[in-house]
Amino acid sequence: MEQTLQPDDQMWIDVGKLIREHVPDKNGKTLPPDLSSGSYEIRDLTDIGAVSLFEGKVIYDKTYGHVAYGCANCCDYQHPFMAYYALDIPFRGTAQNGVTAYQLCLDMYVDVSSYFWNGWYTGNTAIATVGAGGIFTGVSVGSTSSSTNGTIQDTQLRNCPSVLVNVNGTANVYPTISGPNTVWYFSNLTVSGYPTSIQLTSSGGSSTTWNITAGANKINVSSFTGSSINVLSSGAAFSSSVGDVKLTATTNGQTSSPFSITTRTPNQLVPGTITTSCNSTYGYLTTANYTIQDQLLASLPSAVPLNENWTTGQVIDYPGTNWIIPPPGFTTTTGPDFAHMADFMSGKNLQNSPNPVPTCDGNGTPVQHVGQEWRIGSLATGFGRRVQTDTVQQYKAYSAHLSIVSPAP
């Protein structure tokens, strides 16, 4: 039921009559005819923050002749406090604070920030500033006081008077860290497109101290003090999940949020499709496809040089053969599938009187084999991160990688 009350005006509600006469509310709902108990609430719909609404009641029991009276208390707010007593604000970033208070009738804490509009200020605007709505801005790294005031019903008097209250807190501006979040390792080689040394910078300036809070065995840092540091992979251990290496920067007693880094290294070759086709020059051509993955099973994201190397001498399986082992090869992967490479394995050039003559009929007569290893990160034989060892076995009509071991660091 809604009714406009003038000053000193009053509104009488006979609940028994509402029940008996099935009087509908503004939504058309009526009270059940057998209703004998329940709760109710009165509210000043204008909610102007300075209400003076009183409630009183007389309860009489016609059956047994009982009469009672009573009046409700004010649904005011108690003990307002800052939503974040110590508000952390990133340097040159923003953070929102507010005011929370206990609401007696609801028996819960509610947001009363609207009563504190335009009441915010900080103790040192060189450290942090604050707008009318409680949005703080970090100006420089450090700590300062903060407070706000507003008019709010904060007493338990029945006339619900509004009073001016002040709440206090602190505003801490912490440094931020910026820089790349992936560092690669190619056995101490630098590879274009893969950062192997990354620079992290703290907004706190030269007085910053750095701390590795997780994964300390996975990185080496150039320094633990200063505004910037260089981070390299330790080469001894690598990330188990994305962002599992964490650093913080501390300036003027304020510590940054952890900055997450992932260390990666080429780790394995995943053998893909193998095909053998006839070839008019070499008799046959076997193509063994591979995908280069890092230790998190992710495909390498950019072009990368790689090389093969022979780990044994030629082992002849076909007496009298004139097939030989040439120098090992190399290549750089190309996009868009930068992680994909192929090993092309052929018979001997048919114009060079090969013995045996390579064919294209599936003939599995072994001719020769040689130990092989694959390294990622360089075109130079024997350099780069080793990812696989195997044996190249050449047959008359096809070739194969046997005894594959990958990873093979």
Added chain:
Amino acid sequence: MRVTKRHVALSIVTLLLAHSAVSWPGPALNLDKLTADASLVAVGQITSVREVGRTTVQLGNLTAPAQAMVAELHVDHVLKGTAEGSSSSVSFHFVVPDEFIGWQSVTLLSYRVFFLAESSGELRLANPYYPSVVAIPGAKMQGGTAIERVIDQLGAVLESTQTPVQERREAVFALSSTKSPAAIHALRRATEVKDIALRLSVAAALLEHNDLSTLKFAEDTLLKPDPTLSPDILHNLSYGIFVGVKDEQAVPSLARLLHASSIETRRAAASALMHTGSSPCIDPLLSTLNDPDLEVRYYSVVGLAEITGQTDWRPNMDDFVSDQQRYLNHWKDWAKNR
């Protein structure tokens, strides 16, 4: 003649490479890129191949001597670009290194789809590793994009019962290297070919693209492999599952494949469950924690960690090898208490 250091270096390289054959790494085939890189894609027959001089090929620090060649292509269809002039033939240049560095040659009378690019006013191979893909005369020319027209040519080879199986398999592998949906359609039309090895190659290519239409056939083959099948065929089938299958509907099949006798098959099933990454995969992955193969156990642990969001219990391979029991015990305990 004055012998310079360059001549000596060249001679040494030539000597080292003389009569060589074994292996050389290079790029994997990507039919989309090959088609995109070519300014002219044409189907036809090579009517002449001739040497026009000597040249060298520079690969990194390696200078390899080679023959400079010119081929004449009688063009039946142009799939991309325009063949200059009114003639139905085009000439293009290519290089044949004296020794094998992975580059493929152009064979007289071969009938194929050639990928050519203009360079310094001449047509050359768009990619020396992949000058062409298989084709057959008489294939219908259809509309669509350049890659779709190339796929049509490969589809015609695949469906041609007159074409040797070897070439039809080449068509399958070329089709598996494109992301175009048209390739899936072409492969699906060949799922019932008679030749088992070819049908398995088609199945492998479809699985690599997460198409499950042949999964049952693949499962039956991998659980009871025919000993006469080439190991490469079975490998490719496992690889298709290993890298391509990510569909929850495959979980029952993958769960059965976890019990295959072949390590490679079990690895493929565990990897596919890991890639699928949804809760129905949890029970099958838990069942492999005692698998005799380390890689199978590893994929299971990683899969479980990623599905349940327990990243602290997702080791990399090094961590797993050095402290394997700790991770296995965690997941076994987790299974008991979930």
